[in-house]
Amino acid sequence: MPLLEIRKITKDFGGLRALDGVDLDVHQGEILGVIGPNGAGKTTLFNVISGIYKPQSGSITFDGEPITGLKPHKIAESGISRTFQATTLFDNMTLKENMLVGSNLRSGLRLWDMFLNTPKARKTEAELRSQITDTLRFVGMNDFQDKNACDFSYGYQRTIGLAVALTTKPRLLLLDEPACALNPDRLLEVLNLIRRIHESGITVVLIEHNMRVIFGLCHRIAVISYGVKIAEGTPQEIRDNEDVVQAYLGKRSAP
Amino acid sequence: MNRGMLAKLIGLLVLTVVFCVPVFTTDLYYVHTLIMVMYYIILALSLRVIMRIGDVSFAHAAFAAIGAYGSALFVMKVNMPFWAAFPLAGVLAVLMAIIIGFPSLRLRGAYFFLVTFAFGQIIVIVLGGYWENVFGGFTGLVGIPAPEAIGPWQFIGKTPYYYFILALTLITILVMWRIDRSRIGLILKSIAERDVLAHSLGINIMRYRMLAFVVGCFFAGIAGSFYAHYVHMVSPEGFSFMHSIQIVAFCVVGGTASVAGPIIGVGSLTALSEIVRAQGPYEFIVYGISLVVVFMFLPEGLLGLPKRMSGVVEKLSSLKRPTRLSV
Numbered sequence: 001m002p003l004l005e006i007r008k009i010t011k012d013f014g015g016l017r018a019l020d021g022v023d024l025d026v027h028q029g030e031i032l033g034v035i036g037p038n039g040a041g042k043t044t045l046f047n048v049i050s051g052i053y054k055p056q057s058g059s060i061t062f063d064g065e066p067i068t069g070l071k072p073h074k075i076a077e078s079g080i081s082r083t084f085q086a087t088t089l090f091d092n093m094t095l096k097e098n099m100l101v102g103s104n105l106r107s108g109l110r111l112w113d114m115f116l117n118t119p120k121a122r123k124t125e126a127e128l129r130s131q132i133t134d135t136l137r138f139v140g141m142n143d144f145q146d147k148n149a150c151d152f153s154y155g156y157q158r159t160i161g162l163a164v165a166l167t168t169k170p171r172l173l174l175l176d177e178p179a180c181a182l183n184p185d186r187l188l189e190v191l192n193l194i195r196r197i198h199e200s201g202i203t204v205v206l207i208e209h210n211m212r213v214i215f216g217l218c219h220r221i222a223v224i225s226y227g228v229k230i231a232e233g234t235p236q237e238i239r240d241n242e243d244v245v246q247a248y249l250g251k252r253s254a255p
Numbered sequence: 256m257n258r259g260m261l262a263k264l265i266g267l268l269v270l271t272v273v274f275c276v277p278v279f280t281t282d283l284y285y286v287h288t289l290i291m292v293m294y295y296i297i298l299a300l301s302l303r304v305i306m307r308i309g310d311v312s313f314a315h316a317a318f319a320a321i322g323a324y325g326s327a328l329f330v331m332k333v334n335m336p337f338w339a340a341f342p343l344a345g346v347l348a349v350l351m352a353i354i355i356g357f358p359s360l361r362l363r364g365a366y367f368f369l370v371t372f373a374f375g376q377i378i379v380i381v382l383g384g385y386w387e388n389v390f391g392g393f394t395g396l397v398g399i400p401a402p403e404a405i406g407p408w409q410f411i412g413k414t415p416y417y418y419f420i421l422a423l424t425l426i427t428i429l430v431m432w433r434i435d436r437s438r439i440g441l442i443l444k445s446i447a448e449r450d451v452l453a454h455s456l457g458i459n460i461m462r463y464r465m466l467a468f469v470v471g472c473f474f475a476g477i478a479g480s481f482y483a484h485y486v487h488m489v490s491p492e493g494f495s496f497m498h499s500i501q502i503v504a505f506c507v508v509g510g511t512a513s514v515a516g517p518i519i520g521v522g523s524l525t526a527l528s529e530i531v532r533a534q535g536p537y538e539f540i541v542y543g544i545s546l547v548v549v550f551m552f553l554p555e556g557l558l559g560l561p562k563r564m565s566g567v568v569e570k571l572s573s574l575k576r577p578t579r580l581s582v
Binding site: 050051052071072073075076077081082084088089090091092093097100101102104105107109111114115117121125164165167168 | 437439445449454456460
């Protein structure tokens, strides 16, 4: 059974049909790439999955459980986490605080514990801090816990966005253009990071325009154009698919 | 001695002075002013926790009205002892906050302002214009009795009220400070900073918005209850939109970054309005002008002043040195 089953998802914005009956499966343990021209509906699809938009029709099932139309915090609770296209962080909070907010979901802390600073709260907070240190070491940023998020360079902010998404301990991670506007060094680091995330057991779906990232990382690729899925398959199948080449990849020049 | 210890020492000193005022002053005007200052501090601090989620409520004076009228009516019409009516007034404010909160807290920015403004006006209009046999119309309720004595302490004169409001203020400061320091404060800050991200990280933003709103309105309610049984009368014009703006001004002028902000805001604006009042009835102009000045020059409020000052000092000192080309 696929980890994530998307069936006939349709999303309208007034008169504009952004997604038209999209079907997609995501299998446990794979890295699935989602590509397509700008405005195709890729981010809209992510927004529907993560609960920011409610679809007009269709259904989404995660690990057998229906999650269509649930609020974002419920989706996060069920094990799906995501990053955003524009770097979305808590700008005026420190790196540590950014991570602490994300860690809240799995902390098991109740409001009462938080307010009164009960022994349980103090113990949990200490555990969370050490987990945060571990995660930051995993991404190589542990030395900067007290720096404000907005003071990091763009490249590092993307990595932080990834780290923050990981604090919710997702089983499925949706990455929206993780390689966007990164210089080659940072790009390589992010690529390796995604590989390591995948190796730790997390299923990854990523939207990308950078074809080297897509063909370098993904087991399977889905192509979306004008709200419709026009192809799905292995990287080789996608490369050879005429519709995809016409819609997006561009004609191959002489080999 | 580090900054933390110094702050605590200053705090303790201020506390001791404040505690002893009624003992040393026979001038009731000063005692009354301090009582009102503390009343406003509670209102400002309770508004601040609502502002922590990123939006400003312009209905805060109305929630004080709910507490004031509620408490007065519980005591006068239902013969409840004050000490039961007092917390119940807070509960009443909480119920109204939940009713008003559900539709409004989904909204942000200007829309939240409009809805809270509308609710605030509705409450005041209802209190002034409907069920006059209950609410007393525009003249409101008079002859609201004092709280019953606690043991040997009777509520005659100003001193017992002074210590009562002092205790309330300290409790409010403690609660707000504790919220700030805890994970709750962190989550509220994150919702104000970027609510979509917080939502996607598993935070139930509606629940936390409601929590902040309810806590803020509770303290406004009990402050209102105190007010009613201190001045012994309440009328709708004592809780008008102008008063809501006044409370907003306390928070904005003082700054909302920490619990100290509203306290500084109340202190400075009250002092300023006292000076202006000597010249004439220009009190509310003070609040209006200070709001505008702060928006333009000091958006973090007076709390941001040290940062600004050090920035200005840096600029001035760099003017003296000739600019060096960086190599």
